[in-house]
Amino acid sequence: MKISNRVTELLGVDYPVIQAPMGWIARAQLASAVSNAGAMGIIETSSGDLDAIRGEIRKMRELTDKPFGVNIALAYVRDPGIVQFVVDQGVKFVTTSAGDPSRYCADLKAAGLTVFHVVPTLAGALKAVAAGVDGLIVEGSEGGGFKNQRDVASMVLLPLVCSKVDVPVIGAGGFSDGATMAAAFAMGAEGIQMGTRMLSASESPVHDNWKKAIVEAQETDTVFLNRGGKGPALRALRTARSTRVEQQVPESIMSEFAGVQALYFGGDMEAAIALTGQVCGRIDAVRPVQDIIEETVRDFHATVARLAARYNRG
Incomplete structure (x- = not known):
């Protein structure tokens, strides 16, 4: 059931499935489960607590002997020594996001790391490729x-980005199972990233209230905020x-995250904003990471085979 392509070869994993680097959430408890399942677990740094992150990476090595990566959210970097910090942790894979990919790409690659950058537009993708990234996460x-x-x-x-670049691409945004993984591959991707699906997994550290809200949500139960506001x-x-x-855009959208800990880990769903993707409408149970990834890969192969049998009739 292993999948062999440029993403799995670059990352050293069995399956080209990446766990999103969710702030405060993408820590050892969740990321190690993803890595142990044959996919790529990611440790976040966007929370800014590098001492805690160092400890989480130490825990990762106690919990798994499989590859894992670290994310650098460029807009939220507080420590100018973030590159050396990541290099010192001995990880081999880094995703960068939320900023100019050229800021750290050369230094990370000079240290021998594989770098994928998250992009929301074709222009951003072309800029990242020009900066020398090894691959893209197209979100x-x-x-x-x-x-x-x-x-x-x-x-x-x-498909737009895949038609314009030669580097391997991981699709993000709306991917949660084998059928959507097959769709991503049909559009040119060689992997998928899962955020909300992993947020709702058994090993996710967030409060059960948030997981329950995801399971009960309909496909229309998310909202796109701060269109045209600052930030x-x-x-x-x-x-x-x-x-x-x-309805009332605040002067600073970031002020809405002051109570993030109370929401994430205390279960107060009104204490802050619960970042969640539209795919919540397709998630109907809290399940272990191992089950999610195994089913995703199994259904991916089944979907591809079914389509080939139905449409490749000579």
Whole structure:
């Protein structure tokens, strides 16, 4: 059932499935489960607590002997020594996001790391390739989290970028199972990234209230916030708070995250904004990471085989 392509070869994993680098959430508990399942677990640094991140990476090595990576969210870097910090941790794979890919790409690659950059537009993809990245994570606006204010869906963005670049591409935004993975590959990708699907997994450290809200959500139960306001746009679960923010755009969208810990780990769904993708409408249970990845890969192969049998009739 292993999948062999440029993504798995570059990352050293069995399956080209990447776990999104969700702030405060993408820590050892979740990322090690992803890596142990044969995919690529990612540790976040966007929370800015590098001492804690160092400890999480130490835990990763206790929990798994499989490859894992680290994300650098460029817009949220507080420590100018972030590149050396990542290099010192001995990881071999880095994703960069939320900023200019040329900022650290050369230094990371000079240290021997593989670098993929997250892009929300074709222009961003071409800029990243020019900066020398090894690959791209092409993220449509269906996905949860921080977004480009000029949103483009994966169905448009992914095949567009794949038609214009030669580096391997991972699709992000709306991917949660084997059928959507097959769709991503049909559009030119060689892997997928899962955010909301992993957010709702058994090993995710967030409070059960958030997981329950995802399982109960319909496909229309997210909202795209801060279109035209200061700072990034974002997609989140629709709650009383996010509906208010949609109708009355705050001077700073980041002020809405002051209570993030109370939401993420305390279960108060109105304490902050619950970043969640539209794919919440397709998630109907909290399941272990191993089951999610095994089923995704199994159904991917089954989908490809079914399509070939139906349409390749000579």
